[in-house]
Amino acid sequence: MTPYPVSSEDRDAFVQSLQMLTGRWKVEILWMLSGGVLRFGELRRALPGITQHMLTTQLRELEAHGLVKRTPYAEVPPRVEYEMTDAARDLKPVFKAVMVWAREHSYLLSGGDAAPDGETHP
Amino acid sequence: MTPYPVSSEDRDAFVQSLQMLTGRWKVEILWMLSGGVLRFGELRRALPGITQHMLTTQLRELEAHGLVKRTPYAEVPPRVEYEMTDAARDLKPVFKAVMVWAREHSYLLSGGDAAPDGETHP
DNA sequence: TTCATTAGTATGATTTTTCATATTAGGTAT
């Protein structure tokens, strides 16, 4: 009915999903957490350059979007553990699809060094 | 070798690919262009709320990233046509993977109305 | 001549995002 291959509802869902991953450190945080549970300080040390404030806010946003689970312990000094949710783990096919695309079109990415069409260096 | 399921190079490629689609109007522009070639003014009218300046800059960024092709004609008044590139069309599997995820986890998205686990309202 | 049209560019304001630094609470160890 529309000239477009997808509905505008689907487009909106796509935009929303994209926004869950939009943020200076979110993908890197998820990448770290894909290795297992980490506490706040470990995450901080694993992400050189991030400030405490940014780590807190990015984690809170990920948590609000249901991609990260936060577990505080009633201890002193405080201990708070972070881990991926199942929803975040289910993003793997998305990640894979992007990687397939990125490999196919690596010439569009900076830092890489491939030619547009099955071309290798002589 | 690493505790992570993907390499940091893959993570960087993922981040870069994501950034190509990051921008207030980029997905909506691509969505419009998925219906076929459009000239600047048509695109502008099709995107209520966008300013000329934003449309220009978003299109230029998409073009620089190889997702949009720009074809200016030497006419007066000027005519410039925009269309998706093959690379942009190849993003379809990514779009599909995100949609599968979004449907599975629609309770995480705002605007929707599904329950977390195969639950419907009584 | 004057006006209308189109795809921009110029300029500045506003909003959002990110960064930098300091401070806090409350137990534990000394």
Added chain:
DNA sequence: ATACCTAATATGAAAAATCATACTAATGAA
């Protein structure tokens, strides 16, 4: 009592993204 440790908050500055408005060039139509 004092210093220490951790996760977090407070505050303000800087940078980036977005928005709002006005202006331009060149030709054809009136």
